[in-house]
Amino acid sequence: MPCCSSDTCSSGVAATGRYRSVLWVVLGINAAMFLIEIVAGLAVGSAALQADALDFLADAANYGISLFVLGLGLRWRAGAALIKGASMGFFGLWVAGSALWHALHGTVPGWGTMGVVGSLALVANLACLALLYAWRDGDANMRSVWICSRNDSIANAAVLAATLGVFGTGTGWPDIAVATVMAALAIQGAVVIVRQALGEFRRDRRPDPVPVLR
Structure with a gap:
């Protein structure tokens, strides 16, 4: 039986329902933006837009995982955070490889489409x-959701900066530089999430303290 007053329990249920x-x-927003950005990124040859599109897809999947484990025990939530952290790390490595490919092929993306789609992504x-x-200071699962959205907003602002850079220089190097920064953000966020999730796993395995009888 839960050790809480009816008011506390009701408040917790209400908070979980709101979350x-x-x-x-946010899952719906991310799924829609993935479709928009992947089409635009492939059409104009922008590494930054393609990377951001895949980030939207990864976030949509992560939000789905978060919905599945919401209300479950700490071990389940920490496990979900581990999966999300690993996927963020994989995404970071993929983006780094994509940036290298575009650098070797000298791709120059269309800056007009980059600006329009990048602005829409930033608003989203x-x-x-x-x-x-x-919920930015919650458990590893909630914090991972917050970190994903924070990194996405920073990345979108960087995409807009890359748009200006491509327009001003006539080269694809600003686009490649932004894609590299996005890769670094994903890897850094993955490290933070995995570290906290592992810590929660360790806490969950600790035995309950034995009461001292007097």
Whole structure:
């Protein structure tokens, strides 16, 4: 039987319900932006847009995982965070490889499409960030969701900077530089998430203290 007052329990259930609703909203936003950015990125040959599109797809999958484990025990939530951390690390390595490929082939993306789609993506991620702000200091699972959205907003601002760089220089190097930064952000975020999730696994395995009888 849970050791809490009815008010506390009701408050916790209400908070979980609000978080679940927020996750569904941000999942929908990320899925839609993946479709928009992957089409645009492939059409204009932008490594940054393609990387950001795959980031949206990874985030949508991560939000789905978060919805699945919401309300489950700490071990389940920490396990979900581990999966998300690993996927972020894989994404970072993939983006780094993609940036190298475009650098070797001298790709020059279309800056006009980059600017329009990058602006739309920034607005979408800022909306997600505002929705998730209240849960930024939660467990590893909640924190991983917050870190994903935070990194996405930073990456979108960088995509817009790359757009100006491509326009000004007539080369694809600004696009490649932004893709490299996005890779570094993904890897750094993965390290933070995995470290906290492993810590929660260790805490969950600790035996309950034996009461001292007097």
